[in-house]
Amino acid sequence: MIQVLIYFIGTAGSGKTYLTKAFADWLDFKNLENIIVNLDPGAENLPYSPEVDIRDYFTLEDVMLNYGVGPNGAQIISADLISTKIGDIKDEIDYFDVPYVLIDTPGQMELFTLRQSSNLLIDFLGRDRSVMVYLFDPVVAKTPSGFLSLLFMASSSVFKLKLPQIQVLAKSDILEDYEVERIVEWSDDPETLFDDLGREVSNIKNISGELFYMLRDLGLFRTLIPVSAMDSTGMEDVYDGIQEIFYGGEDLERILY
Amino acid sequence: MIQVLIYFIGTAGSGKTYLTKAFADWLDFKNLENIIVNLDPGAENLPYSPEVDIRDYFTLEDVMLNYGVGPNGAQIISADLISTKIGDIKDEIDYFDVPYVLIDTPGQMELFTLRQSSNLLIDFLGRDRSVMVYLFDPVVAKTPSGFLSLLFMASSSVFKLKLPQIQVLAKSDILEDYEVERIVEWSDDPETLFDDLGREVSNIKNISGELFYMLRDLGLFRTLIPVSAMDSTGMEDVYDGIQEIFYGGEDLERILY
Numbered sequence: 001m002i003q004v005l006i007y008f009i010g011t012a013g014s015g016k017t018y019l020t021k022a023f024a025d026w027l028d029f030k031n032l033e034n035i036i037v038n039l040d041p042g043a044e045n046l047p048y049s050p051e052v053d054i055r056d057y058f059t060l061e062d063v064m065l066n067y068g069v070g071p072n073g074a075q076i077i078s079a080d081l082i083s084t085k086i087g088d089i090k091d092e093i094d095y096f097d098v099p100y101v102l103i104d105t106p107g108q109m110e111l112f113t114l115r116q117s118s119n120l121l122i123d124f125l126g127r128d129r130s131v132m133v134y135l136f137d138p139v140v141a142k143t144p145s146g147f148l149s150l151l152f153m154a155s156s157s158v159f160k161l162k163l164p165q166i167q168v169l170a171k172s173d174i175l176e177d178y179e180v181e182r183i184v185e186w187s188d189d190p191e192t193l194f195d196d197l198g199r200e201v202s203n204i205k206n207i208s209g210e211l212f213y214m215l216r217d218l219g220l221f222r223t224l225i226p227v228s229a230m231d232s233t234g235m236e237d238v239y240d241g242i243q244e245i246f247y248g249g250e251d252l253e254r255i256l257y
Numbered sequence: 258m259i260q261v262l263i264y265f266i267g268t269a270g271s272g273k274t275y276l277t278k279a280f281a282d283w284l285d286f287k288n289l290e291n292i293i294v295n296l297d298p299g300a301e302n303l304p305y306s307p308e309v310d311i312r313d314y315f316t317l318e319d320v321m322l323n324y325g326v327g328p329n330g331a332q333i334i335s336a337d338l339i340s341t342k343i344g345d346i347k348d349e350i351d352y353f354d355v356p357y358v359l360i361d362t363p364g365q366m367e368l369f370t371l372r373q374s375s376n377l378l379i380d381f382l383g384r385d386r387s388v389m390v391y392l393f394d395p396v397v398a399k400t401p402s403g404f405l406s407l408l409f410m411a412s413s414s415v416f417k418l419k420l421p422q423i424q425v426l427a428k429s430d431i432l433e434d435y436e437v438e439r440i441v442e443w444s445d446d447p448e449t450l451f452d453d454l455g456r457e458v459s460n461i462k463n464i465s466g467e468l469f470y471m472l473r474d475l476g477l478f479r480t481l482i483p484v485s486a487m488d489s490t491g492m493e494d495v496y497d498g499i500q501e502i503f504y505g506g507e508d509l510e511r512i513l514y
Contacts, residue, residue, distance in 0.1 A: 011367045013333045044327040060328055070301040071317055071328035072364035076270045107329035108365045110268045114397050114406070140371050140417075149371070149417035156409035159402045162458060 003093075004242065005101045005125055009157055010135030011109045011150075015170040015229060019135060020104040021048040022229035023238060027100055030239075034100035037093065040107055041078045042071075050104070052092040057085045075111055083117030086124045093125065101125075113157045122161060131245050132163045133238060135170040136224060141183050142175070144197035165222075166241040172226035172233060180226050187224040260350075261499065262358045262382055266414055267392030268366045268407075272427040272486060276392060277361040278305040279486035280495060284357055287496075291357035294350065297364055298335045299328075307361070309349040314342045332368055340374030343381045350382065358382075370414045379418060388502050389420045390495060392427040393481060398440050399432070401454035422479075423498040429483035429490060437483050444481040 006023075008016045020036055027034040035051035042060035058081060063074040093101055105112040112118050122130055134154045140146040158165050167187070172180050186193035225241065227234030263280075265273045277293055284291040292308035299317035315338060320331040350358055362369040369375050379387055391411045397403040415422050424444070429437050443450035482498065484491030 011371055012329070012365065040329070042327055042329045044330060070299055071332070072269070072297070072299045073301060075328070075365075108269065108332075108367060110365060110367055110410075114268055114394065114403075116396070137371065139373070145416045145419065146371075149413045152409045152413035152416065153367075156406045156413065159409065160397075160406035162402065 002129060003097075003099055003101060003126070004246065005103060005130040006242065007103045007105060007122075007130065007132040007161075007163065008135065009105050009109060009112065009132050009161075010170065011137055011140075011153065012107050014109075014135040014137040016107075016135055017043070017104055018047060018229035019133070019168070019170060019227060020102050022227075022232055023133075023235055024048060024102055026232055026235035026239070032100060033098040034102060035093070035096045035098050037089065037101060037103045039082060039103060039105050039112070041081075042075065042107060043104075051096055052089060054082060054085065054089070057088065075106070075108060076115075079106065079111040079115040080117050083120045086121050089121075090125055109153070109157070113160050118161065122163065127163070129246070130163050131166065131242055132157065132161060133166045133168055135168055136183075138169060138171045138175050141169060142179055144186065144193055144200045147183060147186050147193065148197065164245045166238060166245070167222045167224050168234060168238060169224045169226045171228060171230075173228040173230045184224050184226060187222060259386060260354075260356055260358055260383070261503065262360060262387040263499065264360045264362060264379075264387065264389040264418075264420065265392065266362050266366060266369065266389050266418075267427065268394055268397075268410065269364050271366075271392040271394040273364075273392060274300070274361055275304060275486035276390070276425070276427060276484060277359050279484075279489055280390075280492055281305060281359055283489055283492035283496070289357060290355040291359060292350070292353045292355050294346065294358060294360045296339060296360060296362050296369070298338075299332065299364060300361075308353055309346060311339060311342065311346070314345065332363070332365060333372075336363065336368040336372040337374050340377045343378050346378075347382055366410070366414070370417050375418065379420065384420070386503070387420050388423065388499055389414065389418060390423045390425055392425055393440075395426060395428045395432050398426060399436055401443065401450055401457045404440060404443050404450065405454065421502045423495060423502070424479050424481050425491060425495060426481045426483045428485060428487075430485040430487045441481050441483060444479060 008020045010016050024034050024036055036048055037052040038046060038050035039054050041054050041058055041063070043055065060071065060074050060078055063078050063081065064070065067074065067077055069077065134157060136150045141150055154165065154167055169180065169183055225234050225237045227238060265277045267273050281291050281293055293305055294309040295303060295307035296311050298311050298315055298320070300312065317328065317331050317335055320335050320338065321327065324331065324334055326334065391414060393407045398407055411422065411424055426437065426440055482491050482494045484495060
C-alpha cells in the first residue's frame with residue numbers, strides 16, 4: 001500500500017489545525033483510513049487526538065524551561081529539535097500503516113518552511129509521496145494586496161519545501177459569498193487582480209501587468225479552493241486535488257488497491 | 258525636522274534585533290540622533306535599552322496569563338493588541354523628536370507583516386517617511402532555492418506593507434567570503450541564480466528563465482547589501498540606501514537641517 005503524506009501549511013492563525021481535523025473527518029466519512037500527526041510542540045487545545053504527537057517528545061514549555069529561553073527562542077529551538085525526532089516519528093507513522101497521513105505543522109509558517117529540519121523530515125518520511133495544502137488566510141486574502149502577498153508566501157514555500165501545492169481559501173465561511181467569489185476570480189484571472197490592485201494602491205512602484213501574466217504562465221496562480229472546517233466545504237475538492245497531483249486525475253483507490 | 262522611521266523586518270532568527278542595535282551604534286558614531294522602538298512583547302535579553310518599548314504596555318507573558326492561552330495564541334493576540342497602543346507609542350516617539358527612529362519588529366515576521374494592525378501603525382506613525390530594511394537569513398540564503406524563497410517573502414512584505422524596501426544579507430560574518438559573493442551575485446544577476454537553481458533542483462515544475470527576467474524587470478531583485486552586527490559591515494550602505502529612497506541620493510542631513 002502506498003501512503004500519501006499531506007502537509008497543512010499556512011501562516012499563524014490561518015486555521016491549519018481545524019482544516020486538518022475537518023479533512024480527517026471527511027476521510028473517515030468516506031471510509032478512507034487516516035491518521036493525524038501533530039508537529040506543533042506549542043499546540044494547545046487541539047480539536048483532535050493526534051495518533052502521532054511531537055508533544056510526546058517535547059513541548060514548547062519544556063524547551064523554555066530546559067534552555068532558559070522565552071517563547072520566541074523556544075520556537076526556533078523547537079523547529080530544529082524536530083529533526084532529532086524524525087526516526088521516532090517515522091516509526092510511529094509506519095506502525096499505523098494507513099493510506100493518508102495528515103500532518104499539522106507548527107503555528108508560525110516561517111518556522112516550518114524556512115528551517116532546514118523540515119526538508120530533512122520531508123525527505124525522511126518520503127518526498128515523492130508528499131503534497132502540501134497551503135492555506136490562504138481569509139482576512140488577509142480579502143484585499144488585492146493581501147492576496148498577492150499570500151501568493152508570494154505560497155510561492156516561497158513551494159521553492160523552499162519543493163513539494164506540489166494545493167492552494168485553499170481557509171475559513172471561507174467567515175467571508176461573504178461575493179468576497180469568496182472575488183478572491184477565487186483573482187486566482188483564476190490575474191487581470192482582475194491587477195485591475196483591483198491598481199484601484200487599491202497607487203504608491204507601489206514597478207507594478208506591471210506583465211507580473212501577473214508571468215505568474216499565471218508559471219503556474220504560480222492556481223484556482224483557490226474555498227474550504228471551511230465549519231461545514232466541510234471543499235473537502236472533496238482538496239481530495240480530488242491530491243488525486244490529480246499523484247495520479248493525474250485517476251482515483252487513488254483504484255490505483256493503490 | 259523631518260523624522261525617518263526605519264522598520265527592521267525579517268523571519269524569526271534572522272538577526273533583526275542585533276542589526277537594529279548595530280545601526281543605532283553606527284548612527285551614534287556619526288552623531289546622528291536616533292532612538293530604538295522595540296515592538297516585540299516577547300523580546301528577551303535585548304542587547305540595547307529601547308527608548309520606546311511595547312513591553313511597558315504588555316508582555317507576551319501578560320497576554321498568556323490574562324487570556325489563558327499559550328505562546329502561539331499569545332503571539333497572535335499580541336500582534337493585534339499593538340494597534341491599541343498606537344497613540345501611546347506615537348506620543349513617546351514624538352517626545353524624543355530625533356531624526357532617526359529604528360523600529361525592531363516582533364520575532365516572527367508573519368505576525369508583523371500579515372496582521373492589519375501593522376498597517377494601522379505604519380499609517381499612524383507616518384507612512385510617507387517610513388522605509389523597511391528586510392533581512393535575508395544567511396543560512397537560508399546560501400542555497401539557490403532558499404534565496405529565491407526569501408526573495409518571495411521579501412516581495413510578499415512589499416505588497417502587504419507597501420513600504421520602500423532595502424534588502425540586506427544579515428550576519429554576513431558567519432558566511433565564507435565566496436558564499437557572500439555568490440549570494441550577492443544572485444541578487445545582481447538573475448541568470449546566475451537560474452543556472453545554479455537548475456543544478457540544485459530538478460523536480461520543480463514550471464521554472465523558466467522568464468521568471469527571473471520578470472522579477473528583475475519588476476525591480477524585485479535588488480542588490481543585496483551584506484551586513485554584520487558583529488563588525489558593522491554595511492551600515493554605511495544601509496544609510497546610503499535610506500538617503501537614496503527619500504532624497505534620490507542627496508544626503509539627508511543637507512536637506513533636513
